[in-house]
Amino acid sequence: MEKRYIYADHAATTAVSDAVLQEMLPYFQQHFGNPSSIYEKGRENERAIIDARARVAKCLGADPKEIFFTAGGSESDNWAIKGVADKLAAKGKKHIITSVFEHHAVLHTCEFLEKHGFEVTYLPVSPQGLIDPKQVEDAIREDTALVTIMYANNEIGTIQPIAEIGAVCKKHGVIFHTDAVQAVGNVEIDVKAQNIDMLSLSGHKFHAPKGIGALYIRKGITLPNLIHGGGQESGKRAGTENVPGIIGLAKAIEDATANIPAKIAHLTPLRDKLIEGILKIDQTRLNGDREHRLCGNVNISIVGIEGESLLLMLDYFGIQASSGSACTSGSLDPSHVLLSLGLVHEVAHGSLRLSFGEELTEEDVDYILETIPQVVERLRAMSPMWERMQKENIRLNADKTRLVKEEA
Numbered sequence: 001m002e003k004r005y006i007y008a009d010h011a012a013t014t015a016v017s018d019a020v021l022q023e024m025l026p027y028f029q030q031h032f033g034n035p036s037s038i039y040e041k042g043r044e045n046e047r048a049i050i051d052a053r054a055r056v057a058k059c060l061g062a063d064p065k066e067i068f069f070t071a072g073g074s075e076s077d078n079w080a081i082k083g084v085a086d087k088l089a090a091k092g093k094k095h096i097i098t099s100v101f102e103h104h105a106v107l108h109t110c111e112f113l114e115k116h117g118f119e120v121t122y123l124p125v126s127p128q129g130l131i132d133p134k135q136v137e138d139a140i141r142e143d144t145a146l147v148t149i150m151y152a153n154n155e156i157g158t159i160q161p162i163a164e165i166g167a168v169c170k171k172h173g174v175i176f177h178t179d180a181v182q183a184v185g186n187v188e189i190d191v192k193a194q195n196i197d198m199l200s201l202s203g204h205k206f207h208a209p210k211g212i213g214a215l216y217i218r219k220g221i222t223l224p225n226l227i228h229g230g231g232q233e234s235g236k237r238a239g240t241e242n243v244p245g246i247i248g249l250a251k252a253i254e255d256a257t258a259n260i261p262a263k264i265a266h267l268t269p270l271r272d273k274l275i276e277g278i279l280k281i282d283q284t285r286l287n288g289d290r291e292h293r294l295c296g297n298v299n300i301s302i303v304g305i306e307g308e309s310l311l312l313m314l315d316y317f318g319i320q321a322s323s324g325s326a327c328t329s330g331s332l333d334p335s336h337v338l339l340s341l342g343l344v345h346e347v348a349h350g351s352l353r354l355s356f357g358e359e360l361t362e363e364d365v366d367y368i369l370e371t372i373p374q375v376v377e378r379l380r381a382m383s384p385m386w387e388r389m390q391k392e393n394i395r396l397n398a399d400k401t402r403l404v405k406e407e408a
């Protein structure tokens, strides 16, 4: 088969789309004014931001006053969590509930707060990578300030029962934040219907530029200022606005949410064909629930090889993928997400994440399915671990989380 170039790492970042770029371009030179200026060149940009805020709000079922522009997902997560913690600590509420497999922007923020007198409950996830709303309810205490649970996991793509978790939080009067960075454009989001109090999103995961994002904060929740200075973002986050980024974010979220059912209908069969095809390779396991997962996410552990070698070989064949998460590669520890599913290190090490956008074709899928088995065969042929497994009859156990010696 002829070599193809396939970008299979949409969970890491995406290209700015043509439509987004075209909307942004005038704001670099022609419309360069400062939105706070009094003359027309400034006010036209102020109006553009007001319009963009309304466009983003509409895509989430929110009110424009509830949308705050930030520099991305990490900033939104930090602001939401530290902001609520700061606010409610004054009322004696110093307990936070989250999960073990959140993005590091959430986990490291919670760890920071633990050093400052907060208590954090890290809910375990099921072997399929799901959280039960009942777990959340059981963990809520008199002094719980915040529940923060991600909408969709960035490594294994599992989608949480967000509306149900939101309902539990509402019932107990606890603020509910969700990191929806991976969910936007893949799942229908309505913050009101889904009982979401705060929601983080990041533009570069859905074809806006890097460095622009937003935090939805429900009316009635007042967070402390993130950046002190001028009156931008209702005085909450000072600094002259990233006007091109904000315009780009508005266009990108409109495009990403315009036809989610069609995207799901297109990608789901391709995803499933990939999953079934790769699982035909001996000694492999699917990570994350089969049904409750993003339409563009495939995550499979391939025993007996190293994820990094697999990525290098796939890159050689034109396929750009990921193993674990981009933030953890560079360290030798397997991803905390895969470990949270109960996998031992040997199984987690050979993991492969493919994440797609709607441009994926049947021909791409066929190319990937032709390439991966060849690459795995070559890597296993030079793997001491695979050799030992063959010699000593070591195989995956029944639930495919660890390796066991099979009696002949």
Ligand SMILES: *Cc1c(COP(=O)(O)O)cnc(C)c1O
Residues within 6 Å of the ligand: 011, 012, 071, 072, 073, 074, 075, 103, 105, 150, 152, 153, 154, 179, 180, 181, 182, 202, 203, 204, 205, 211, 213
């Ligand atoms: C990418 C990502 C983030 C971080 O977003 P940035 O805009 O890169 O800071 C946070 N959470 C999740 C789930 C992500 O996938």
